[in-house]
Amino acid sequence: MRASDKAYEQIRDEILDGAISPGTLLGEVEQSERLGVSRTPIREAFARLAADGLAVQQRGRGTVVTDVSLDHVEDLFELRTALEVQAARLAAARVSSEQADTFISLAARFRAASHVEAGFVPTDYYQLASSLDTAIDEAVHNDYLANALRGLRTHLARVRRLAQDNPERLAASSNEHALIAESIAKGSPQLAEAATLVHLSQSLQHIQHQQHPRQAAAV
Structure with a gap:
């Protein structure tokens, strides 16, 4: 290097x-x-x-x-939705049988991680999420999309630290990721899209709650 x-x-x-x-x-x-x-x-x-x-x-x-804040998180998620939904759809449409096995294995690990009592820590969760990102990138077979997602994930990583790590949210997010992985393994673009949209919606709501807890609690 x-x-x-x-x-x-x-x-x-x-x-x-x-x-x-x-x-x-x-x-x-x-x-x-x-x-x-x-x-x-x-x-x-x-x-x-x-x-x-x-x-x-x-x-x-x-x-x-540079500074990082949650002020423009909605703008960031607009781009995230466009890129990640498309990536999930393409991955499901193009996944090979060998890659499907990888997604099935990831789904099982996410399901196991969803049990808070198992002592699952944020670092483990993010490493597992990174493995899913890599698997999706490989299944998509589109370098332009993969490179765009890598740049986006850089900023998401910084926003995530401001949003705070919540054990219950990490457990729910693990199940959401498992559903994405399972949908891709089944080769269903529609299910992969729906699962990704649910995950992104829940993630944004959680971040907004951390940013404006009183306002979010009243919704």
Whole structure:
């Protein structure tokens, strides 16, 4: 792996995990020393982070981690709905028998994860959700759609941290993901679309509740 790729991936993961907070100034010298690479790969990594929308290069300051808020979450979900629903439909229409087995296995893992008493933690859930994303990308066979989804997921990961992790919601979401995986495994675009729409609707409602709890409780 190139030094710039390594630096980019590590800083990117730290931003998404919250280890590097919004508003943090990313100094070239500091990051170069911390990651053990020269300043040229660091500058290349910063440029890629800016292209991702995770950082911005400010005149007189340098590269700063961008802020993230829930203010535009509905706009984000409009794009998410368009991309993920289409991806689910295509995956169900194009899934191979071998890939169907993968989706069946993922569905079973999601069902097991839906039991809060089993001690399922958010990190495990997100790793499992990432595996489903990868399986869908592979079944779709459309690099343009897959690349668009990867960019979207970057911003969703940051929004998710603001929405807080709720055990009951994670359990419900696990069942929703299981239904998506099962629908794709059956090769049913209609069921895959419906299951995805239900999941996205429930996810948005949960985030909005975290943003405006009193207002959401009155609905």
